[in-house]
Amino acid sequence: MTEMRERIIVALDTDAHTALALARTLQGKVEWLKVGMTLYYAEGPEIVTKLREMGFKIFVDLKLNDIPHQVEGAAREISRLGASMFTVHAAGGRAMMEAAVKGACESSQECGLDTPDVIAVTVLTSIHDDDLAAIGVGGSSAAQVERLAKLAREAGVQGVVCSPLEAARMRELLGLEALVVTPGVRPAGSDAGDQSRIATPAQAVAAGASHLVIGRPITGSDEPGAAVDRIVSEG
Numbered sequence: 001m002t003e004m005r006e007r008i009i010v011a012l013d014t015d016a017h018t019a020l021a022l023a024r025t026l027q028g029k030v031e032w033l034k035v036g037m038t039l040y041y042a043e044g045p046e047i048v049t050k051l052r053e054m055g056f057k058i059f060v061d062l063k064l065n066d067i068p069h070q071v072e073g074a075a076r077e078i079s080r081l082g083a084s085m086f087t088v089h090a091a092g093g094r095a096m097m098e099a100a101v102k103g104a105c106e107s108s109q110e111c112g113l114d115t116p117d118v119i120a121v122t123v124l125t126s127i128h129d130d131d132l133a134a135i136g137v138g139g140s141s142a143a144q145v146e147r148l149a150k151l152a153r154e155a156g157v158q159g160v161v162c163s164p165l166e167a168a169r170m171r172e173l174l175g176l177e178a179l180v181v182t183p184g185v186r187p188a189g190s191d192a193g194d195q196s197r198i199a200t201p202a203q204a205v206a207a208g209a210s211h212l213v214i215g216r217p218i219t220g221s222d223e224p225g226a227a228v229d230r231i232v233s234e235g
């Protein structure tokens with residue numbers, strides 16, 4: 001059985017200096033770090049290499065969405081950096097997701113690296129049904145999440161990002177092998193901040209999450225390592 005410590009992905013939504021200091025504190029405490037748009041666009045691809053060289057697995061969360069040729073190229077470059085997981089928007093369509101998988105497989109093989117898992121973002125949790133209607137998508141966000149998750153499965157990606165409240169349905173739809181990555185995780189008794197659809201780490205895993213993206217409850221703590229230990233002992 002996978003241990004809670006192996007499931008935690010710490011989101012480093014900070015500047016590079018803070019990110020590297022956090023990474024040093026978290027060595028031996030977690031396996032995964034997430035580099036999102038803010039850190040990546042500020043520091044460039046080297047931040048992925050630096051964190052990887054410290055021994056972490058890196059989740060590059062840039063939510064790719066472009067024509068298949070461009071996404072295949074981006075997937076090749078992300079894979080060459082040694083990322084272990086990266087995101088694409090399922091709304092970019094089947095051919096685009098297939099291009100991401102192809103780029104990741106080919107490039108990692110050429111470089112002799114492990115092939116990163118491609119993870120599809122379905123509907124951002126910041127989007128409401130009204131927002132979907134405004135961009136011409138009829139029906140509920142729940143229906144759209146399911147439609148895009150099925151498309152992602154057909155395209156051959158390895159998993160999806162979703163809220164903990166959608167994790168059980170995603171697990172049912174995608175099967176036991178799929179990766180189900182959930183942000184919006186808050187340890188019992190901690191501040192929810194701007195997250196609204198939240199669950200505790202144990203609840204998220206019970207619902208079917210394979211990985212938990214946790215940011216501020218760890219990165220905002222005076223003792224990030226101890227915050228991880230508390231989450232692990234809770235779970």
Ligand code: C5P
Binds near residue numbers: 036161185217
């Ligand atoms: O600090 P916190 O634990 O809220 O961070 C959660 C991380 O997950 C952030 O990096 C945020 O961008 C990401 N995320 C999210 N909700 C989504 C998708 C991603 O909070 N629906």
